Amino acid sequence: MQGNGRGTPDTRAAxxxxxxxxxxxxxxxxxxxxxxxxxxLADCERCTAMLATFARTIPDAPVAEPLxxxxxxxxxxxxxxxxxxxxxxxxxxxxxxxxxxRAVARSDSQASIESQVSGTSGAAQLATPSESKEQExxxxxxxxxxxxxxxxxxxxxxxxxxxxxxxxDRDEKLQPPLPLNESVxxxxxxxxxxxxxEADRAEAKSADAQTERFSPTAPSANAAPPAAAAPAASxxxxxxxxxAAPTPSALGAASSQARASGSFARELxxxxxxASPDPMSRWRVVGVGRVERSxxxxxxxxxxxxxxxTTLTAxxxxxxxxxxxxxxxxxxxxxxxxLRFVRVPFTDRTDFVSIRATDxxxxxxxxxxxxxxxxxxxxxxxxxxxx
Amino acid sequence: xxxxxxxxxxxxxxxxxxxxxxxxxxxxxLDVFASTLEASARKAFASSTPDASQLDRYCESLHLExxxxxxxxxxxxxxxxxxxxxxxxxxxxxxxDAIDPSGGSRDLADSLYGELFGLDVRDGERRSHFRYFHGRxxxxxxxxxxxxxxxxxxxxxxxxxxxxxxxETPGAIPATSNEVDPQRAGYVGLMRRSVxxxxxxxxxxxxxxxxxxxxxxxxxxxxxxxxxxxxATASRHLSRARRDVRATVERDLRAxxxxxxxxxxxxxxVVSDSAYxxxxxxxxxxxxxxxxxxxxAxxxxxxxxxxxxxxxxxxxxxxxTSRAGQR
Numbered sequence: 001m002q003g004n005g006r007g008t009p010d011t012r013a014a015x016x017x018x019x020x021x022x023x024x025x026x027x028x029x030x031x032x033x034x035x036x037x038x039x040x041l042a043d044c045e046r047c048t049a050m051l052a053t054f055a056r057t058i059p060d061a062p063v064a065e066p067l068x069x070x071x072x073x074x075x076x077x078x079x080x081x082x083x084x085x086x087x088x089x090x091x092x093x094x095x096x097x098x099x100x101x102r103a104v105a106r107s108d109s110q111a112s113i114e115s116q117v118s119g120t121s122g123a124a125q126l127a128t129p130s131e132s133k134e135q136e137x138x139x140x141x142x143x144x145x146x147x148x149x150x151x152x153x154x155x156x157x158x159x160x161x162x163x164x165x166x167x168x169d170r171d172e173k174l175q176p177p178l179p180l181n182e183s184v185x186x187x188x189x190x191x192x193x194x195x196x197x198e199a200d201r202a203e204a205k206s207a208d209a210q211t212e213r214f215s216p217t218a219p220s221a222n223a224a225p226p227a228a229a230a231p232a233a234s235x236x237x238x239x240x241x242x243x244a245a246p247t248p249s250a251l252g253a254a255s256s257q258a259r260a261s262g263s264f265a266r267e268l269x270x271x272x273x274x275a276s277p278d279p280m281s282r283w284r285v286v287g288v289g290r291v292e293r294s295x296x297x298x299x300x301x302x303x304x305x306x307x308x309x310t311t312l313t314a315x316x317x318x319x320x321x322x323x324x325x326x327x328x329x330x331x332x333x334x335x336x337x338x339l340r341f342v343r344v345p346f347t348d349r350t351d352f353v354s355i356r357a358t359d360x361x362x363x364x365x366x367x368x369x370x371x372x373x374x375x376x377x378x379x380x381x382x383x384x385x386x387x
Numbered sequence: 388x389x390x391x392x393x394x395x396x397x398x399x400x401x402x403x404x405x406x407x408x409x410x411x412x413x414x415x416x417l418d419v420f421a422s423t424l425e426a427s428a429r430k431a432f433a434s435s436t437p438d439a440s441q442l443d444r445y446c447e448s449l450h451l452e453x454x455x456x457x458x459x460x461x462x463x464x465x466x467x468x469x470x471x472x473x474x475x476x477x478x479x480x481x482x483x484d485a486i487d488p489s490g491g492s493r494d495l496a497d498s499l500y501g502e503l504f505g506l507d508v509r510d511g512e513r514r515s516h517f518r519y520f521h522g523r524x525x526x527x528x529x530x531x532x533x534x535x536x537x538x539x540x541x542x543x544x545x546x547x548x549x550x551x552x553x554x555e556t557p558g559a560i561p562a563t564s565n566e567v568d569p570q571r572a573g574y575v576g577l578m579r580r581s582v583x584x585x586x587x588x589x590x591x592x593x594x595x596x597x598x599x600x601x602x603x604x605x606x607x608x609x610x611x612x613x614x615x616x617x618x619a620t621a622s623r624h625l626s627r628a629r630r631d632v633r634a635t636v637e638r639d640l641r642a643x644x645x646x647x648x649x650x651x652x653x654x655x656x657v658v659s660d661s662a663y664x665x666x667x668x669x670x671x672x673x674x675x676x677x678x679x680x681x682x683x684a685x686x687x688x689x690x691x692x693x694x695x696x697x698x699x700x701x702x703x704x705x706x707x708t709s710r711a712g713q714r
Contacts, residue, residue, distance in 0.1 A: 017519075017536070018519075018529065018532040018533040018535070018536040019430075019519055019520065019521055019523065019524075019529060019532070019533075021532045021535075021536070022523070022524035022525075022528040022529040022531070022532035022533075023521075023523035023524045025524065025528055025532070025613065026450075026523070026524035026525055026528050027615070028448065028449075028450075028523035028524050029523070035591070038591050038592055038595060039591040041591075041595055042591040042592070042594040042595040042598060043591075043594070046539065046543065048595070048598050048599065048602070048603060049539045049542075049543075049603065050532075050535050050536050050539045051535075051595075051599070051603075051613065052599055052603035052604075052605055053486055053535035053538050053539055054531060054532055054535035054613075055599070055605055055609045055610070055612065055613040056485050056486060056605070056609065057481075057482035057485045057486060057531040057534065057535060058531075058609065058612045058613065059478070059481065273651070294647075297648065300647070301647060
């Protein structure tokens, strides 16, 4: 750091010059000096402004080419596929007999994949053992896709230097930058557009008009084991996600739009308190898996019980005794007596950014990957809707 | 670029670095390159005396090819200039357009380009702005940083000369209403102090993220690129910083014997009018104002001392007002 040599007050003497800023940005400073620079950048108005201006000039990083697309590795794809199929053929035990069940009508490939898992489709029932094995091999290969698809999506979205970080924080990526649910008590009815909702609207323009219906809980007639059904559902959602998920730049832009003057106050105050239509009855999230309820307008709080400890992100209360909460990894809870929350099933383990409840059975949730889903039977079935 | 004696660096090291920098491509004199290296090392080790291994490590970490280009341009080597114009000047103008898409920063880029070329002649010697490039970053990064610095400094100097807005103009600050609820005003005062102190207590990098996001209006993507982290990580850290601020504020208010309901009222008071707790205003975002006049930081620093007493006094007033209202 150095002064600017213009005879300005002492506060400027410690200001950062352009060369030091560039060295800091390129990682050319020793750790101790970089820490000093960073502290100054955090506290000096002029230098923060310079840094922000500098940040706006950073060009878009080139998108990393997926490993499997590199020309010198392409020959590995058929070899690896053949090896995987051969290994599955040898190692996977053959099912004794296909179970009888009724397949759930679905409009996308999820249905066929899931029915293959349970071996319930008519074709599966009629298949010879060898055909059955082939189907199983194809199925298992398909099951391995979600992680690959997700990784591919992440690679396309992040710069090379961010790639490892983004993968390491896959769970955290689902965390919204802003708590934007309009149901939060203290925050005023949200005039602020949610990034996810913006993405949803964009998706709705491009998506066809079909409405997809999902059932999170396998009906009794459906013999598909939940453990096997979950990956299939994940795959289906992963297939849809690239079109629906907001790109990093879109997310940032939407976040920026959401930042009207004073948004910090709203966001600070919205972690997370949920008011019912009766202002005396309200809930608040006070930590991971910790929820409290007040029946006297927040003067006194008593702990509510959740079936499990999970990070919660939003809530909605349509009446004084009903409250819905959503969080990470497909977590949805509802209470109808105000104190005891029960888990509401959902189709997959995505993260939620907001919820709007109508009563104890009907609610609409927004997921981090841009979907809006509605239930009218407390989660027994979910309908994908336009936002 | 002046030629100085290279007492700081070993000759063999200079020759090795010269080869690595491909200085011969520009027919760059070794002595000139050596003096450039020495200037760089002297800046990096301004407050310490490095040993040979430290110098070696430092020099090896430099962007040597860029340093050689800058050095050759400063010497007026035509081939180097052609290379600069082809490889670096477009980036300079792209950065200017990114700073001001309406083209308002193009003149800054032109001016910088002129200074790089060495239009400034002093004592018969052409002085190129390249002398300030030390190779600790890439040349492209340095150019963008210089442009950013000039943009901000110009903005600040321009805003200092702007007249204060008239009462009727949109930018005028409205006078406070006479009908201010004293209890709410007290809550707002408490919250402003408490939040400012909580933000000041954050780690510098968290503070930087908050500043960039709320005061400078950067996107998460821009913050992530700047701090060499993914957008998701920037988002996560920002959320955590907000939670920390929230927890600290609640703790602070509870330490002042406020009830949960009063704390909720405090938050509601600042939310009802977001201008009460605008982080941009608390931390200062206007590059036109005086440096070091960060009211939030000053308040935060003072909070640990006598200001804490004042806060308690104010809290007592709030309490009394509240009780009076209940009666």
